[in-house]
Amino acid sequence: MNADADAEAAARLRHRLVEKLVKEGRVTRADVRRAAENVPREVFLGEAVYRPSPPPGVTEWTPVRRDRMPADAWLELAYRDETWVTQLDGVLAEDAGGTVTGGTPTSSSTLPGSVLWLIEQAGIEAGSRVLIVGAGTGYSTAVVSEIVGAANTTAIETDPDAAERARRALTEAGYGATVVTGDGLRGYPEAAPYDIVIAFCSMRYVPYGLLRQVRAGGALLLTLAGWGFGHGLVRLTADGEGGASGRFLPGHTSFMMARTHERPAHGPVELLPGVRRPSVIDPAVLDDWTARFVAQLAAPSAERTGLGTEQILLDVATGSHARTRSDGEGGWTVTQRGPLRLWDAVEEAVDIWQRRGAPHLSAFGVTVTSDAQRVWLGDRSGPGWPLPV
Numbered sequence: 126m127n128a129d130a131d132a133e134a135a136a137r138l139r140h141r142l143v144e145k146l147v148k149e150g151r152v153t154r155a156d157v158r159r160a161a162e163n164v165p166r167e168v169f170l171g172e173a174v175y176r177p178s179p180p181p182g183v184t185e186w187t188p189v190r191r192d193r194m195p196a197d198a199w200l201e202l203a204y205r206d207e208t209w210v211t212q213l214d215g216v217l218a219e220d221a222g223g224t225v226t227g228g229t230p231t232s233s234s235t236l237p238g239s240v241l242w243l244i245e246q247a248g249i250e251a252g253s254r255v256l257i258v259g260a261g262t263g264y265s266t267a268v269v270s271e272i273v274g275a276a277n278t279t280a281i282e283t284d285p286d287a288a289e290r291a292r293r294a295l296t297e298a299g300y301g302a303t304v305v306t307g308d309g310l311r312g313y314p315e316a317a318p319y320d321i322v323i324a325f326c327s328m329r330y331v332p333y334g335l336l337r338q339v340r341a342g343g344a345l346l347l348t349l350a351g352w353g354f355g356h357g358l359v360r361l362t363a364d365g366e367g368g369a370s371g372r373f374l375p376g377h378t379s380f381m382m383a384r385t386h387e388r389p390a391h392g393p394v395e396l397l398p399g400v401r402r403p404s405v406i407d408p409a410v411l412d413d414w415t416a417r418f419v420a421q422l423a424a425p426s427a428e429r430t431g432l433g434t435e436q437i438l439l440d441v442a443t444g445s446h447a448r449t450r451s452d453g454e455g456g457w458t459v460t461q462r463g464p465l466r467l468w469d470a471v472e473e474a475v476d477i478w479q480r481r482g483a484p485h486l487s488a489f490g491v492t493v494t495s496d497a498q499r500v501w502l503g504d505r506s507g508p509g510w511p512l513p514v
Contacts, residue, residue, distance in 0.1 A: 160272050161237065188221040263300075266304065360374060404457040406471075
């Protein structure tokens with residue numbers, strides 16, 4: 126294929142993808158649709174991506190290089206509504222020497238449907254001043270630039286290699302948005318105040334420095350997450366004085382954790398004998414999206430592993446842990462050890478949620494004040510849990 130044919134093929138594939146997203150209801154606005162039709166995602170994938178092996182088992186990541194496949198095959202890959210990992214453990218796919226076993230993704234091109242849906246949910250419109258936290262490949266920055274203009278678009282990326290890669294892609298695609306290398310959780314005060322801040326990474330709590338860069342009445346859209354692998358997308362309205370409030374949105378959205386909010390690194394931990402008792406709740410409920418988030422609220426410093434009735438909670442700082450198992454008779458047991466009774470807290474929170482009908486996370490909201498951050502169920506007077514600020 127020659128350059129003109131490649132461009133025509135890419136335009137057809139973009140149109141096909143956008144039509145699919147419109148039918149699915151993930152793109153509803155004309156300006157977002159136009160932006161998606163214009164932004165060449167293939168440019169933002171760079172020279173290579175990592176392809177994961179199918180589950181189960183330890184994931185193997187194989188670099189797929191643009192120059193080693195037909196042009197039409199690369200374009201087909203680019204215009205799937207699929208996330209493509211572009212960096213593992215700080216190594217870009219184009220720099221990888223071969224297949225990587227069990228690496229941790231550190232940058233990616235999120236599936237376009239999610240990017241476009243988040244942009245719609247943020248309420249971006251022409252003329253808005255926007256800060257993007259987690260520039261990644263630069264694709265989301267290009268889409269926002271199409272809507273608000275390059276002069277109103279700033280993106281920040283913590284990884285220097287990923288930031289430089291995003292700058293090159295934006296330049297190649299003809300976008301002049303500003304991409305800053307730095308800690309996105311601190312924002313970029315030089316271009317503040319912003320009408321809207323969108324985070325394409327997850328955080329354990331709302332960073333106050335970032336929130337203070339949003340004008341009064343402006344919006345902060347971010348995914349709250351934690352070490353229990355619960356995720357919830359919330360849209361907050363800033364009060365202009367360092368506070369905010371808002372509700373979680375429908376659906377299921379997750380992103381990589383901001384690097385400074387990641388779990389602390391540690392070696393193997395031995396689960397020692399402890400106090401055993403029957404579990405009040407079925408541990409498998411934590412496989413549910415919202416229940417997992419509720420459990421995380423109750424035990425915010427605990428890492429969670431396991432599946433079904435075999436759940437493990439581990440607090441590295443105190444050595445506290447909890448382990449659940451089936452008792453073989455239709456019930457479950459839990460063994461707990463340490464100063465924190467992690468499973469007691471989880472049972473109490475899950476019971477509150479279940480007694481209220483086990484609603485989706487969109488039944489919850491968040492209030493941020495100058496000295497506390499709280500997630501609540503129902504309304505602000507309802508039961509709630511503090512975020513680990």
